[in-house]
Amino acid sequence: MAKREPPGGPTAASAARSSADTAALADENGSELSVLMYPDSTDSNPYQRELRDGLQSHGVAVEMSGYGQYVSLLPAVREHGRPDVVHLHWLSKSFVTEQSWLTALLGVRLLVELLVLRLSGVRVVWTVHNLGEHARRSPRVELLTKRLATRLIDGIIVHCDGARGTVMELFDLSADDRPDVRAVPHGNYLDSYPNEIDRADARADLGYGPEDTVFLYFGLIRPYKNVPELVDTFRELDAPDARLLVVGNPWSDELAATVRDRVAADDRARAVLEFVPDDEIQRYMNAADAVVLPYEEVLTSGAAILAMSFGNPVVAPNRGCVGERLDPRWNVRYDPDETDGLRAALADALDADLRTMGEGNYEASTRLDWSDLSLRTRRLYSSICN
Structure with missing residues (x-):
């Protein structure tokens, strides 16, 4: 038995996004989108697993890749074929180290990989779970790398409206810039863990x-x-x-x-x-x-x-x-x-x-249902792919 029973005006860019959203809604039951999530943290956190399952219920083919730290992005993409979208999570894991020079080197690698993806037509979405790495090992290099990365990214997801403004200010983005920054709440963990002990x-x-x-x-x-x-x-x-x-x-x-x-x-x-x-x-x-x-x-x-x-x-x-x-x-x-x-x-x-x-x-x-939140994520995918 579980513990408890359930008791301003539009800019040109926003108008274009509204039009893209309309097209995305029309496409929801249409062609299947393919997404690669990177890095794969499903072994330690149910967040990606819940999001993946929700997306798959809405016609998105999701694969996971790049388990661990400092894993290169392009080999992971090649391993799974060319997806429509690469969805980045916990970006700091791919380049932030104890040494600023190595963080800068890995950061350049990441930026080059993002540029290659853009030139090849692959769209990129980044969910900003944290503004920066909590250990603050190379904060200045990390911030600069992320600011440059946002110029090569098509969509950003944050988990609340306030975070949208924070991210746009920190990474020096304007409402008319790429990427498309959207607030999609964090889903619940109601079905993620056993709950049988009262x-x-x-x-x-x-x-x-x-x-x-x-x-x-x-x-x-x-x-x-x-x-x-x-x-x-x-x-x-x-x-x-x-x-x-x-x-x-x-x-x-x-x-x-x-x-x-x-x-x-x-x-x-x-x-x-x-x-x-x-x-x-x-x-x-x-x-x-x-x-x-x-x-x-x-x-x-x-x-x-x-x-x-x-x-x-x-x-x-x-x-x-x-x-x-x-x-x-x-x-x-x-x-x-x-x-x-x-x-x-x-x-x-x-x-x-x-x-x-x-x-x-x-x-x-x-009310933080993964099916609804996954659908909102899919709409972002469809919007940037259209």
Whole structure:
């Protein structure tokens, strides 16, 4: 049994895009489009798998290629034949390294490959999941490479309206420029993971009682995600029945040691610092009363969508698509620039009706349907191909 039951005026360019969209709509049941997604991250993230399946239901032939980092794009394209569209994800994986000179060299390779694709008539779409690589290893070279890449790309997808403006400003794009920048929300994870363990069993398995209020951090533990700071902030709460559960794979041994030391200082906190198999995610999500994502910076968060899909309210910064997607009725948003923002948000969550908020979030997640979002993606493909 699962945890919860579902309770301005047009420019010439925009007018041309409207006309192309009309043609795309007429073509939806027509000729099949072929798409190559790169790089392939389906083993570690269900996002591409859900998008692929949705696109295939709308007459798009999708193949995946380029698993791993620094994989060259053109060999992947040649391996699968000439597609109509190459759809790029997590672009930084293909060229950002520890050394600026090597990042620049791989960046030039990427730009040359994008130029070759353009000259050969292959259209390119890029989904911007993050503005830049979180480790900030070569930020200036990365930004310059991406700005130049947008001049060779036909379409950009972001996950909220606010991100559209952010991307256009960061990459110095205008409304009349290529590429076509569209907001297509991040789909839900309702069917992506098993969800058969109910709340009582999940909490019993983890040693939590009905009176406990369990805050869960779930996901990769990286420096920008502020997990040690979350533990410190939690320790300031005067709430004997509050619990903090930190679950995820640390980015480094040093970060893992820091989290362990902070957690050890408060017997209300626990840490499970390891990779979590897909069938175990439900145990942590269904035991939680709220999911806390104390990120320093964020554009899009799959963890927030995951929490919504399991019927949990989210405590998160009011930034990027996270702030735009999280309904304030069902979530606790805070200003990360305020010194006491996170602590106040946790205190507010303790006083809130978290069960009702979780039900509202679940209902909101059902509207993030992959079939609809895939259709909107297909319309972009058709538009740029026409």
